[in-house]
Amino acid sequence: MEQSKTLVGVIGHPIKHSYSPFMHNNAFRMAGLNYVYLPFDIFSSNLEDAMKGMVALGIKGFNVTLPFKEKVIDYLNVFSEEAAVIGAVNTIVNEDGELKGFNTDVNGIYAILEPYKEKIENRTVSVIGAGGGARSVIFTLIRNFKPRKINIINRTKEKAESLDEYFAAKMLYDEIEAFELVPPDIVELLNTSALIVNATSIGMPPDEDDSPTTIADSFHKDQLVFDLIYNPLKTNFLKLAESQGAIALNGLKMFVRQGAKSFELWTGEQMPEEEIYKLLLEELQK
Numbered sequence: 392m393e394q395s396k397t398l399v400g401v402i403g404h405p406i407k408h409s410y411s412p413f414m415h416n417n418a419f420r421m422a423g424l425n426y427v428y429l430p431f432d433i434f435s436s437n438l439e440d441a442m443k444g445m446v447a448l449g450i451k452g453f454n455v456t457l458p459f460k461e462k463v464i465d466y467l468n469v470f471s472e473e474a475a476v477i478g479a480v481n482t483i484v485n486e487d488g489e490l491k492g493f494n495t496d497v498n499g500i501y502a503i504l505e506p507y508k509e510k511i512e513n514r515t516v517s518v519i520g521a522g523g524g525a526r527s528v529i530f531t532l533i534r535n536f537k538p539r540k541i542n543i544i545n546r547t548k549e550k551a552e553s554l555d556e557y558f559a560a561k562m563l564y565d566e567i568e569a570f571e572l573v574p575p576d577i578v579e580l581l582n583t584s585a586l587i588v589n590a591t592s593i594g595m596p597p598d599e600d601d602s603p604t605t606i607a608d609s610f611h612k613d614q615l616v617f618d619l620i621y622n623p624l625k626t627n628f629l630k631l632a633e634s635q636g637a638i639a640l641n642g643l644k645m646f647v648r649q650g651a652k653s654f655e656l657w658t659g660e661q662m663p664e665e666e667i668y669k670l671l672l673e674e675l676q677k
């Protein structure tokens with residue numbers, strides 16, 4: 392008789408775009424672990440029941456993806472320091488019915504930006520977006536990279552303004568300014584930033600033809616441009632930045648690093664990160 396598998400998974404809506412099941416199930420196979428990772432498409436109105444179900448069924452843990460990274464906090468018992476400050480959780484561990492929230496996106500963001508630390512410190516940076524991903528980017532920038540100023544640019548300006556107040560209170564960082572995402576009006580802001588981060592879903596299917604800016608003057612050769620999106624590997628945003636000579640970084644390394652940290656939290660083992668990165672790259676290039 393086959394020994395029963397330990398169940399982990401991801402909750403979100405929609406969920407079919409996620410490569411997390413592919414990544415984790417391959418990693419479990421490579422590491423010889425008897426785990427299985429399943430996607431769960433959950434409607435917002437069912438989130439509370441889903442969390443109770445996770446405890447009742449003894450599921451070892453979940454990843455949490457959009458749009459629940461902030462909402463899920465109401466149902467957790469304990470948080471890591473990062474998750475508590477950021478106010479967004481992407482990994483849950485079920486320890487005998489006690490649900491613990493972690494944010495491993497910060498590990499992924501740090502892995503991407505760390506080689507460029509000197510280019511970011513004491514410079515102006517721009518973050519496009521004000522959701523869970525943007526919160527993790529802003530936290531990591533303030534904690535690890537000490538920029539002089541952070542512009543937060545978002546479609547809904549009030550959300551960007553609320554993050555300005557949030558990080559002033561939580562991290563005593565008051566060099567944040569909020570702007571509305573109106574592409575012709577933000578060219579100068581982007582052009583004068585040492586680092587630009589796209590933390591919106593603009594550029595991801597079904598909006599893969601869109602970009603937060605289509606104006607080439609937004610970019611120049613001495614910039615770093617980071618798009619959290621990993622599918623497609625090169626968004627129109629990154630293509631335009633690269634055409635202007637900027638260093639263009641996609642979200643794949645972040646995706647693998649955050650996944651590796653979640654894997655470690657659930658299993659206590661290391662994910663074979665390099666092999667998984669190569670496997671995902673191959674899959675996404677198909």
Ligand code: NAP
Nearest residue numbers: 457520521522523524525546547590591592619642645646
């Ligand atoms: P989220 O919390 O739902 O936030 C989405 C953000 O995108 C908001 O700022 C929203 O603006 C903006 N947005 C969405 N559609 C838009 C549109 N058509 N026009 C203008 N703005 C739009 O999502 P999230 O969790 O932060 O994720 C954001 C992106 O990061 C996604 O593409 C996600 O796949 C990616 N991500 C990647 C990784 C990785 O490991 N590589 C990890 C986390 C996230 P409003 O506030 O105005 O709604």
